[in-house]
Amino acid sequence: MKYRAEIDGLRAVAVVPVILFHAGFESFSGGYVGVDVFFVISGYLITSIILAEKEEGRFSLVAFYERRARRILPPLFFVIALSLPFAWIWLFPPDMLDFAQSVIAVPLFGSNILFWRETGYWGAANEFKPLLHTWSLAVEEQYYILFPLFLGVMWRFQRRWLFLSLLLIAAMSLATAQWGSRHHAAAAFFLLPTRAWELAIGACIAFIFLYRKDAVQTLLGKRALREVMGAVGLLMIVFSIFAFDEKTPFPSVYALLPTLGTGLLIFFSSPETLVGRWLGAKVLVGIGLVSYSAYLWHQPLFAFARHASLTEPSRELLVALAVTTFPLAYLSWRFVEKPFRSRAGMSRKTIFSTALAGSAALIALGLAGYATDGFIGRTSESELSLEAIEDKRKINHGLDSVCEGTFTLSPHCRTSDQPEILLWGDSFAMHLAQGLLASKPDAKFIQMTKSVCGPFFDVAPMPSRQFDVPWARGCLEFTAQVRDWLKANDTIKYAVLSSPFYSYAAPDQYVLLRDGRLEKSSLDLAVRQFESTLNELKAMGISPVVFSPLPGNDIDLGRCLARSDWTGESPDACDFPVGDMSPRRLKAFEFLERIGQRHKVVRLDRLICDDSRCPARLGSTYLYRDPDHLSHEGSASLGRKYNFFGLIVGG
Numbered sequence: 085m086k087y088r089a090e091i092d093g094l095r096a097v098a099v100v101p102v103i104l105f106h107a108g109f110e111s112f113s114g115g116y117v118g119v120d121v122f123f124v125i126s127g128y129l130i131t132s133i134i135l136a137e138k139e140e141g142r143f144s145l146v147a148f149y150e151r152r153a154r155r156i157l158p159p160l161f162f163v164i165a166l167s168l169p170f171a172w173i174w175l176f177p178p179d180m181l182d183f184a185q186s187v188i189a190v191p192l193f194g195s196n197i198l199f200w201r202e203t204g205y206w207g208a209a210n211e212f213k214p215l216l217h218t219w220s221l222a223v224e225e226q227y228y229i230l231f232p233l234f235l236g237v238m239w240r241f242q243r244r245w246l247f248l249s250l251l252l253i254a255a256m257s258l259a260t261a262q263w264g265s266r267h268h269a270a271a272a273f274f275l276l277p278t279r280a281w282e283l284a285i286g287a288c289i290a291f292i293f294l295y296r297k298d299a300v301q302t303l304l305g306k307r308a309l310r311e312v313m314g315a316v317g318l319l320m321i322v323f324s325i326f327a328f329d330e331k332t333p334f335p336s337v338y339a340l341l342p343t344l345g346t347g348l349l350i351f352f353s354s355p356e357t358l359v360g361r362w363l364g365a366k367v368l369v370g371i372g373l374v375s376y377s378a379y380l381w382h383q384p385l386f387a388f389a390r391h392a393s394l395t396e397p398s399r400e401l402l403v404a405l406a407v408t409t410f411p412l413a414y415l416s417w418r419f420v421e422k423p424f425r426s427r428a429g430m431s432r433k434t435i436f437s438t439a440l441a442g443s444a445a446l447i448a449l450g451l452a453g454y455a456t457d458g459f460i461g462r463t464s465e466s467e468l469s470l471e472a473i474e475d476k477r478k479i480n481h482g483l484d485s486v487c488e489g490t491f492t493l494s495p496h497c498r499t500s501d502q503p504e505i506l507l508w509g510d511s512f513a514m515h516l517a518q519g520l521l522a523s524k525p526d527a528k529f530i531q532m533t534k535s536v537c538g539p540f541f542d543v544a545p546m547p548s549r550q551f552d553v554p555w556a557r558g559c560l561e562f563t564a565q566v567r568d569w570l571k572a573n574d575t576i577k578y579a580v581l582s583s584p585f586y587s588y589a590a591p592d593q594y595v596l597l598r599d600g601r602l603e604k605s606s607l608d609l610a611v612r613q614f615e616s617t618l619n620e621l622k623a624m625g626i627s628p629v630v631f632s633p634l635p636g637n638d639i640d641l642g643r644c645l646a647r648s649d650w651t652g653e654s655p656d657a658c659d660f661p662v663g664d665m666s667p668r669r670l671k672a673f674e675f676l677e678r679i680g681q682r683h684k685v686v687r688l689d690r691l692i693c694d695d696s697r698c699p700a701r702l703g704s705t706y707l708y709r710d711p712d713h714l715s716h717e718g719s720a721s722l723g724r725k726y727n728f729f730g731l732i733v734g735g
Contacts, residue, residue, distance in 0.1 A: 085132055090353045091125060092372030093363030094346065097318075098122050099375040101325045103382045103409055106217075107402045114328025117342040119220045120282050120335065121321060122379075124346040126224055127286025134235055135294050145232055150432050152228050153439050155376075156221065158424040159416050161442045163380040164190065167214055167388070168449070174391040176650040177458035178474060179212060184453025186215040191443030193225040200274035209640070212390055217383040219274050226276045227283050247291050250284055257281035258337070265336040266552050278335060282343045289350055304352070313352040314359035320345025331548055331593075371410070377421060378413035385409060394644045394657040476649075477642050477709045480716055482507065482517035487531045491565040500528035505732060506579040506626070507531045508566060509539040512633050513582040515714040519723020520580070520732070527729055529580075532569075534562045538583030541567055541620060542598040543613045545587035545605070556596035564598075570624055578732050579621050582631040584712065585610065585672040607671070611678050618683050628683060629732050632676050634712060635689035635698040638666040641708035642715065645700055658700035658708075662693055691726050 098121035105115025137143035164187065171183050182202070189198040196219040199210075210216050238246045257280040264272030272278040293300055304310060324342040332338050353360035362368075371378070385405045389397045397405075423429050430438075453459055481488045484496035488511075499521070507513050507520065507529055514533045521527060536551060537544065537559035544559035546552065570576060587593055588610035595605045603609060621628045637660045644658035665673075669689070676685050692698055692707070700708055702725065707718035714722065722728075 085129075085136060088354075089369050090355070090360045090363035091129075091350065092375075093365065093368035094121065094125060094349055094353075095372035095375040096368040096370075097321060097363070098125070099378050100371065102379065103406050106211075106383060106386055107406045108399075112325060113330070114325045114332070116334075117321070117324045117328060117339070120339055120342045121346045122220065123224070123279060123282040124286040124343050124350070126227070127283035128290050128350050129286070130228065130231065131235075131287035131290035132293070134232055135290060138235070138239055139294070145236070146432075148232055149228075150435060152225075153435055154425050154430075155421075156225065157439050157442065159377050159380055159420045160190065160218070160221065161446070162416060162420050163377075163384065164215070164446065167384045170384075170388045171214065172459070172462065174388055175458070176647050177460045178477075178646075179391065180453055180458030182458075183214060184450045184458060186213065186218070186450075187446050187453070188450035189222070190215060190218050191446050193222050193229070195219045196222040196226075196274040196276070200270050209643075212387055212643075214384040214387040216387070217379065223274075223276050223279050224283075227280070230276075231283075231287075247288070247295070250287055250291065254281040254284035254288070257284065258340075261339070262333075262336045265333040267554075269333075272335060282335065282339065285343050285347050286350070289347055292351075304354075307356075310352045310354070310357050311359070313348050314357050317345040317348030317352065318359050320348070374410065374413040374417040377416035378409050381412045381416070382406070382409045385412075391647075394647055394651075394653060395660075396639050476706060476715055476717070477646055478716070480511075480515040480518070480709060480713055480719065482514035482531050482533060487533055488514065489534055491532065491534075491562050491569075493530075493569075497532070498530040499526075500530075502575045503528050503530035504575060504577045505529035506566075506570070506576050507533070508579055509533055509582040510537055510584075511535050511713060512584055512631075513539070513580065515719050516580065516582060516631055516723070516728065518716050518719035519714070519728045522720035522724040523727045524729035530576075532566050534559065536587070537562055538585065538588060539563070539579075539581035539617065540588065540613050541617045543588065543609075544596045546594045546596060547587035547590075553596060553602070560596065560598055567620075570621075570626070574625075576624075576626055579626050579628045580631060580732055581618075581628055582633070584633045584668065585614075585675050586668040588613070589671050589675045590668075607675060607678075610675055614675075614679060615682065618679075630676065630679060630683060630685045632685065632687045632689060633669060633672055634708070634714065635662075635693050636666050636669050636711055637664040637698075638668070638711060640711045641700045642706070642710040642713075645706040645708060655701055655706070659697050660700075661697055662695070665689075665698075686731050688722075691722070 098118035100118070101112050101115035102118035103115075104112040105118075109115075134143060134148065171180060175183055185198060186195060189195045195215065199213075199216060199219050235246070238249060242249070257277060261272050261278035261281065264278050321342045324338075324345070328334070328338065349359065349363070353363060355361060355364055382405075385408065386397075386402065389401060389405055424435070479485075482497075483499070484494070486492060486494050487497035505520070505527065507517060510533060514531070517529075517531060520529060536547065541563050542560075544556035544563070546556050588595060588605055589607045590605050591607075593605045594602050595609070596602055618628045618630075639660070641658050641660075645655050647653075648655040648658060673687070673689065676687065679685055680687075689698070692702075700706065702718065702721045705717050705721040706715055707722065709715040709718070
């Protein structure tokens with residue numbers, strides 16, 4: 085197959101935004117689309133090679149898998165091997181346990197399945213996963229296993245339907261991705277069935293180049309068309325990089341923008357076009373040549389930097405690590421990738437046996453880490469067990485986990501058959517339960533809570549792509565059940581309401597109103613809707629009390645505190661200046677300032693923080709379990725110290 089320098093340049097366009105995205109550069113909010121660019125390139129190159137060899141009658145499945153093993157596994161295993169000592173030093177047991185599972189998944193080509201089952205791509209904890217990026221390698225590896233088999237069957241029995249079959253598979257995959265991005269976002273993001281269409285775009289281009297040569301020559305003979313379409317393709321990718329973000333449903337029809345853009349570049353760009361010459365520039369080609377190694381290195385560098393410090397690494401350090409990625413990538417390419425690709429230096433038998441031995445070693449090491457709770461006995465300084473660490477960070481559902489998600493009158497969600505206090509809201513209401521009980525052990529209250537669904541009667545948030553219109557309707561149904569129950573029950577005297585509130589007041593999100601209208605969220609709309617809810621409660625003879633969210637700086641303070649236990653470092657490093665309060669919290673506090681003009685508001689930030697700093701502990705008790713929520717002990721200590729019950733029923 086003829087070498088095309090512009091495709092290596094295209095690899096550079098793909099890998100740099102991915103690296104900057106994972107480094108936390110907000111302007112590259114859609115940098116993750118670089119992976120989609122890689123998928124299209126892979127689909128094109130692999131299909132071109134297979135079809136050309138089949139036409140010449142020399143395709144061998146064993147030889148194909150050998151080439152893939154030479155290309156993918158040596159640098160991958162090399163980076164994992166060099167990551168191991170840093171994992172041993174810096175990962176505390178729960179993270180080491182996660183790392184061990186990912187070390188097992190990589191040689192089994194199952195990273196994408198593991199990370200799908202663990203969490204979505206956008207979770208804050210993902211920044212701490214050194215091998216998160218291997219999900220895309222797993223998708224490609226699964227494709228490499230299945231696609232040659234599909235081509236082989238079609239080639240032998242239904243060759244004339246091959247292209248149409250490819251189009252049908254792509255259409256079905258895209259339709260599944262579109263549906264899945266709305267209803268099962270994590271599965272849609274990570275799994276091959278919803279990514280196959282991106283690889284199929286490249287495969288279709290390869291098919292057209294090989295079997296529609298007359299049409300291709302006619303199109304490519306039009307210089308102006310080549311120039312325009314190449315430029316359009318590049319602009320489609322660039323627009324996606326800067327316009328998309330975590331709220332963009334993906335990989336849905338939105339992913340057509342970067343993938344079709346990549347297809348246009350592959351089809352129309354060449355050294356004779358302006359875009360082709362730009363992509364063929366030496367610096368871009370150089371980055372493209374080492375792009376695979378750069379992709380392998382970047383995530384471990386960023387993840388270990390985040391593990392090495394109790395707090396978020398500085399922007400300067402992340403920039404330095406992003407730059408460091410490329411010298412490391414060059415060394416990997418020069419001394420690992422290139423030698424292993426050469427058949428002169430290593431036979432097929434040797435490459436397969438080495439791959440098998442490396443896979444077995446990684447699986448054995450991962451199993452050892454899993455069996456020992458993340459090598460919990462690594463240090464003698466800490467006597468904590470994995471259970472003790474996880475207990476401090478366990479999810480706080482309030483009275484019971486059955487109180488989360490659906491409307492229930494379960495006895496597990498009330499402390500009395502005649503409750504006087506309603507605890508209503510989302511997870512920010514749940515975490516107040518221990519504080520209320522600690523301040524008055526015989527407090528009579530009932531908990532009605534649903535994650536992400538705040539205490540608003542007539543509006544529901546849609547903060548991210550998995551919380552779509554059907555979900556918002558479910559939230560409104562839940563709040564309607566709360567309203568109906570209150571109208572039918574005359575024992576409730578006080579209502580404690582809490583939520584992060586940001587999703588209702590943010591200027592860049594949507595909410596669903598009870599009348600079915602979708603509206604842009606805004607501070608004014610949130611105030612209007614919440615005051616309507618509070619006034620309705622007052623009309624029922626109920627005194628509402630609003631509890632603010634915790635102060636926060638978007639750093640996982642629960643993790644910070646747990647790691648300080650493990651490392652022996654001072655937990656004071658987890659405290660943060662008031663000036664570092666996150667924009668989400670500032671927006672919530674602005675909202676509560678307006679609510680507090682006419683209604684009772686308890687500001688937890690004013691209880692916890694002084695004029696300059698916000699502590700992550702209360703005495704020796706850790707307040708936080710994650711970036712946003714009180715731990716069980718933290719809630720109890722805070723409620724006891726500041727008498728939550730008194731704040732609720734007092735004047």
